[in-house]
Amino acid sequence: MSWTRGPLAALAVCVLLVTGSAGCGTSGTEGERKGRSASTVGELLDDSDEQGRLYREVDADQAPEVGVEVEPNDDDSWDVRLTVRGFRFSPAGTKESPVAGQGLAHLYLDGKLVAKLRGPAYRLPAELVPRGTHQLTARLYADDGTVWATDGEPIESTADLTASETDPSMSAGATRVRSGGQGSPDRAGKAS
Incomplete structure (x- = not known):
């Protein structure tokens, strides 16, 4: 049972990270783009x-x-x-x-x-x-x-x-x- 808890826990962490400011397994470019668009320049x-x-x-x-x-x-x-x-x-x-x-x-x-x-x-x-x-x-x-x-x-x-x-x-x-x-x-x- 511990082997299923590990992947489920990792999946839960990825879901939390994706909805936050960083992505799981991504380079962060999506988050960076979102950060730039939030501070518009006119x-x-x-x-x-x-x-x-x-x-x-x-x-x-x-x-x-x-x-x-x-x-x-x-x-x-x-x-x-x-x-x-x-x-x-x-x-x-x-x-x-x-x-x-x-x-x-x-x-x-x-x-x-x-x-x-x-x-x-x-x-x-x-x-x-x-x-x-x-x-x-x-x-x-x-x-x-x-x-x-x-x-x-x-x-x-x-x-x-x-x-x-x-x-x-x-x-x-x-x-x-x-x-x-x-x-x-x-x-x-x-x-x-």
Whole structure:
């Protein structure tokens, strides 16, 4: 009788393990997949940005936030500083898969991509900013290239800047266009 109790006991243990977090005689990949899906990284939407990158929708209370400040320099270049909350920049070489609140920022000047940032600071060269008023937008992206979004809108912030031939510091202000959540970074870049 002890020989039947052994296999029955082993079968009972396998049943308990299969319904728990590990499987009996499996490599654990099923459990790992379940673990990843439990911690979702937003929902892919059909909407996309100008380059065709899909929006990755996250709840407003979990959405990262971005603010942008712009200050002119004496050499006619512009210092750009991003302020982020609920977001961290990924280093170069990061695996191309989405991680909640992580990725990089793309900078657009008047809708044209000028830089992909893996940190909060950038110097915008004077030759990229012709005379006139322009919009500089910082938009947050996940490591897989999708756009972080909330309420169907990309998480971004836009600063207006004005360059003149004689005095590039005429105007450099930041206005928040869209950044996820309440109390988002919204600082004005002050010209000195």
